[in-house]
Amino acid sequence: MSTVRVEADRESCISAGRCMAANSSVFDQDDDGIVVVRTTHPAPEHRDSVRKAAYLCPAGAITLRSAP
Amino acid sequence: MTEAPPYPQPRTCPYEPPPGYAEIGERGPILKVRLYDGREAWMITGYRESRELLTHPNLSSQRTHPNFPIVAPRFRSQIARTLALIAMDPPVHDTYRRYLNPHFSLKAVRRMRPELERIVKGYVDEILDHGPPADLVRLLAVPLPSLVICRHLGVPYEDHEFFQDSSGAVMLGTEEESATAAQNLVDYIDSLVADQVKNPTDGLLGTLVRERVATGDIGHDELVSIALVLLIAAHETTSSSLALGIITLLEHPDQLARLHAGPSLLPGAIEELLRYIATTDLVATRIAKGDIEIAGRTIRDGEPVLVSGTLANRDPAVHGDADVLDITRENPHHVTFGFGIHQCLGQNLARIELEVAFHELLTRIPTMRLAVDVADLPILGAGTVQRVLSLPVEW
Ligand code: HEM
Ligand code: SF4
16 A cells, blocks of 8 residues: 655645644644644545545645655 | 525524524525625535635635625624635735634643633532522523633632623623723723733733733733634634533433443534534635635636535535534544634634533433423524523532
8 A cells, every 4th residue: 555645735734723623743833833843754544534634624725645 | 597585694503503494404505695684605514625625725705805704794894804814815814824823723722621620610510509400501501612722711709600691791782882981891802901901911811912912912902802813703602502401402302311321422522512513613714716616616706705614514515414413423524613824823722621511411411301492492603602691400
């Protein structure tokens, strides 16, 4: 199974926190409330919740790419 | 071509869509509706289409545009048309939002939890002291969000009833009441900001004075407009979500029983309740500032457009059995907080208030039930915050 690489665009993030609510071991917020990706290559068990985070992000700030 | 149906329409049940919306939903995901003033506007009823529209670059919140859709008379006022954030487009919108985001992020809000628990416990003590029947609107749903946002801002506690009453009138009064109440609020906030500029205290207003006014990023009047929108946006929305959420649960005893049996289901249950009740009915009023292609139609530059949260949340293309309340629904996706750059700033605060309040009520008053028939609850509001005026319960 291929793994994903997680990217977050800190410029478009509006701090809604949906990503962190979906998975707080992959997503965090800094002191400005802006998204921080803690692990760019999350383990397979996080895949669904990471997908959910990307889907729920109101700002389209999270991108998932397939990583080799 | 059939005639444009009227929107908004009043509900006849606190949590179910108005009967006339079924037909509107069937004609979706995009159609024209007729507003109270006779003008027509585009309306989006699909969930996916709502997300697509609300992230479209040609969408504008500029309420001063002559074609901006007005869904009720009180939205004609100057104050309603110039609200900070809500009535702004980028880049100013984004700049303001960045000033506020750190103070409403999920992390910031989670730090407020112990204090929220203490506040809610106090209100539930009062409900128990009062004894049945107790009106949960007056004893909990109205005062809680008001106290919480006042504390967060650093507004003196003595004034929180004034805020509660005036923000209620702004959101729900007649056109004239709304304008007067908004002016009173502005005058009061104006003097509050002046005090904070002289002598900043610990709350968000004082922090913004130190971080933004002192540095010259914003002036006195801008801080007043920010404080105004925070106070207005935080009250009725959260208060109604709490009251309607309680009614909905009490009217679905099977779901309530599941929640009693599995308290860890609460966060998911709250999302499902938010989906189901669609607190504000409409989640966005906008104007196109360029053509927007959506669902095979073209919204032209300068045309008004609305998003129905009530219908998008129950879009059968996204939710199986959309009209069924299921607190363990796997993906209770909804647009109750909007979507895109204007998605609710206070959503995490609202969620945590609801969670703490539901938890406290469920554990301390487990046998709670409605003291009157749901059909006899007085309800109000169409196209905006759906409100219930009283909520008597017994146990
Ligand atoms: C359950 C309760 C709430 C609901 C249903 C709700 C709903 C909404 C919706 C639908 C929007 C989007 C409006 C648009 O796109 O035009 C919004 C925006 C907003 N809400 Fe809430 N809200 C709630 C609670 C709160 C609270 C507690 C606050 C306190 C700070 C708040 C502050 C705001 C602000 C400032 C905006 C404007 C954001 C922007 O334009 O960037 N809301 N809310
Ligand atoms: S969900 Fe999107 S907007 Fe919200 S904090 Fe995460 S990245 Fe930012």
